[in-house]
Amino acid sequence: MNCKDIEALIPAYALDALSPEDEQAVERHLDECSWCSGQARILRDAASTLSLAVDQEPPHPRVLTGVKKRIAADEAAAETSTERPPGRFRRRPLSVIGAFVYAGALMALLLLGGVLAFTLRTSGQMDNLHEANAGLTQQVTDLQQHNSALSDELNSLMHHNSEMGERVTMLHQESSEVNADVDELVSGNEALYEQVDALADSGKEMMNVLRTQQSIVYMLTLPGTHVLKLESDSGAAQGNLMMNLDQRWCVFVATGLHTPPHNHQYNVWLRRDRHEYLVAVLAIDEMGWGQVLIVPEMPMAEYHWVGVSVEPAEDASLQGRRGDLVLWGEISLADPLYPGIPRAGSR
Amino acid sequence: MTGQYESLGDENLLTLIAHGDKEALECFYERFSTQVFSLARYMLKDEAIAEEIAQDVFLAVWQKAGTFKANRGSPKGWLMSIAHHRVIDHVRSAKRARASMDRMAQEMASMEMLYQVRTEDEAFRSIERQEIAKALQTIPEAQRTVILMSYFQGYSQSEIAEILEQPLGTVKTRIRLGMQKLRSIFKNEAALSP
Numbered sequence: 001m002n003c004k005d006i007e008a009l010i011p012a013y014a015l016d017a018l019s020p021e022d023e024q025a026v027e028r029h030l031d032e033c034s035w036c037s038g039q040a041r042i043l044r045d046a047a048s049t050l051s052l053a054v055d056q057e058p059p060h061p062r063v064l065t066g067v068k069k070r071i072a073a074d075e076a077a078a079e080t081s082t083e084r085p086p087g088r089f090r091r092r093p094l095s096v097i098g099a100f101v102y103a104g105a106l107m108a109l110l111l112l113g114g115v116l117a118f119t120l121r122t123s124g125q126m127d128n129l130h131e132a133n134a135g136l137t138q139q140v141t142d143l144q145q146h147n148s149a150l151s152d153e154l155n156s157l158m159h160h161n162s163e164m165g166e167r168v169t170m171l172h173q174e175s176s177e178v179n180a181d182v183d184e185l186v187s188g189n190e191a192l193y194e195q196v197d198a199l200a201d202s203g204k205e206m207m208n209v210l211r212t213q214q215s216i217v218y219m220l221t222l223p224g225t226h227v228l229k230l231e232s233d234s235g236a237a238q239g240n241l242m243m244n245l246d247q248r249w250c251v252f253v254a255t256g257l258h259t260p261p262h263n264h265q266y267n268v269w270l271r272r273d274r275h276e277y278l279v280a281v282l283a284i285d286e287m288g289w290g291q292v293l294i295v296p297e298m299p300m301a302e303y304h305w306v307g308v309s310v311e312p313a314e315d316a317s318l319q320g321r322r323g324d325l326v327l328w329g330e331i332s333l334a335d336p337l338y339p340g341i342p343r344a345g346s347r
Numbered sequence: 348m349t350g351q352y353e354s355l356g357d358e359n360l361l362t363l364i365a366h367g368d369k370e371a372l373e374c375f376y377e378r379f380s381t382q383v384f385s386l387a388r389y390m391l392k393d394e395a396i397a398e399e400i401a402q403d404v405f406l407a408v409w410q411k412a413g414t415f416k417a418n419r420g421s422p423k424g425w426l427m428s429i430a431h432h433r434v435i436d437h438v439r440s441a442k443r444a445r446a447s448m449d450r451m452a453q454e455m456a457s458m459e460m461l462y463q464v465r466t467e468d469e470a471f472r473s474i475e476r477q478e479i480a481k482a483l484q485t486i487p488e489a490q491r492t493v494i495l496m497s498y499f500q501g502y503s504q505s506e507i508a509e510i511l512e513q514p515l516g517t518v519k520t521r522i523r524l525g526m527q528k529l530r531s532i533f534k535n536e537a538a539l540s541p
Contacts, residue, residue: 011523015494015497016432030419040420045420045533047427047529051431051498059381059384064376071406071409
């Protein structure tokens with residue numbers, strides 16, 4: 001297990017809530033990793049603080065007495081195990097000769113002891129030096145052990161540092177991936193915005209068309225509205241000119257028209273006294289349908305002919321009608337209040 | 348006991364205990380026996396067994412003081428860990444009717460008492476207890492439940508998952524989040540310690 005796995009287990013370890021296997025794994029890791037040990041220490045201490053949440057009452061004095069007794073019993077048992085076997089120095093009564101022999105031996109031992117004491121006294125300093133030396137050797141050994149422990153701790157920290165570095169790198173990578181995702185979402189969002197804008201525009205157009213259609217229907221239902229059906233060569237193209245009662249304006253609707261050539265358009269003309277006036281440009285959709293509102297300078301009764309021709313898009317008004325006529329018709333509105341059926345015919 | 352021991356820090360006392368100093372052990376006992384005994388008595392609900400456990404714990408301190416590692420925790424944390432382990436061993440070895448929901452409800456009600464501050468109760472007048480009770484109140488109930496079940500009732504995370512009928516991962520997450528919060532609350536742990 002690495003530090004990340006152990007870190008996840010440490011909270012439960014601090015509460016003693018791990019399985020024995022996990023607990024052993026954590027303890028093995030803590031022996032090697034000072035950083036995780038530090039985490040465990042903090043959480044262990046927090047857990048031990050929890051124990052203060054219960055009613056605090058000191059134990060009966062017999063508990064301490066019991067501890068002392070058990071320690072004494074342990075020590076007695078330890079001492080018994082190191083004692084010599086009983087009966088080795090069993091006493092026997094001494095005879096007179098024996099007493100003299102013992103006394104002589106004792107004297108000799110005392111003499112020898114005096115000589116030895118003198119020798120030992122002179123060599124005492126050597127012993128002290130040896131002892132001091134041993135002490136220093138022990139200190140050096142301790143320092144070496146301490147050094148080794150510090151070295152282990154350093155290695156552990158370096159190991160942990162390396163793991164943290166990897167995690168940081170991984171997080172950086174994840175972060176850049178997330179950024180890329182965000183960029184993608186932003187661009188997707190922008191595309192959606194464009195679509196929404198386009199739909200809104202389309203919606204506006206649709207609304208305009210609907211309003212126009214509504215106006216046309218409204219006009220057709222008005223009494224006194226005059227409708228002139230226009231003629232064409234092919235018959236496929238059809239056009240109607242709907243004039244309102246006061247003749248101030250009219251609506252021209254056409255269908256079945258072909259898409260005009262590049263840079264060309266459909267112009268609507270009104271003729272009066274042999275002069276033709278460009279009064280509108282007719283835009284058509286992909287189905288060949290189009291409508292346009294015409295507001296002429298003079299009342300419609302002043303005009304006697306209407307036509308639609310294909311013209312270059314530029315400067316058509318300056319040049320007058322030159323292109324082919326696709327729809328045309330004569331206007332006859334002698335009495336606008338009681339309009340007769342108009343005649344269609346001459347170009 | 349002489350006053351010279353009382354002025355020593357917990358770690359120094361453990362060092363002396365490791366060298367066979369019985370007065371140091373006695374001083375250490377005076378400092379922490381109440382906490383050890385109270386925890387054991389609460390968890391086991393049996394004063395006699397709690398006394399036995401307390402004896403075992405301080406005998407273990409006498410025998411193992413040399414194994415204390417300062418990098419694993421404070422002396423108090425080490426001691427309470429030994430105590431908690433002993434109590435849990437006892438709890439787990441005892442036959443328990445874990446499936447009994449009545450028993451569970453009783454235990455949960457008992458635990459609820461832990462974090463309800465009752466100022467009229469003499470025992471709750473200790474500053475430490477009030478602080479800890481308040482700290483426990485700030486933890487979301489789901490996290491508090493799993494922490495109390497594991498620490499005071501000795502359930503492992505797997506057992507808690509089984510009892511609460513929750514996925515093990517959920518229990519682990521709750522323990523982790525709850526302990527993180529406790530850790531931040533007890534950051535100034537010295538202020539709470541006796």
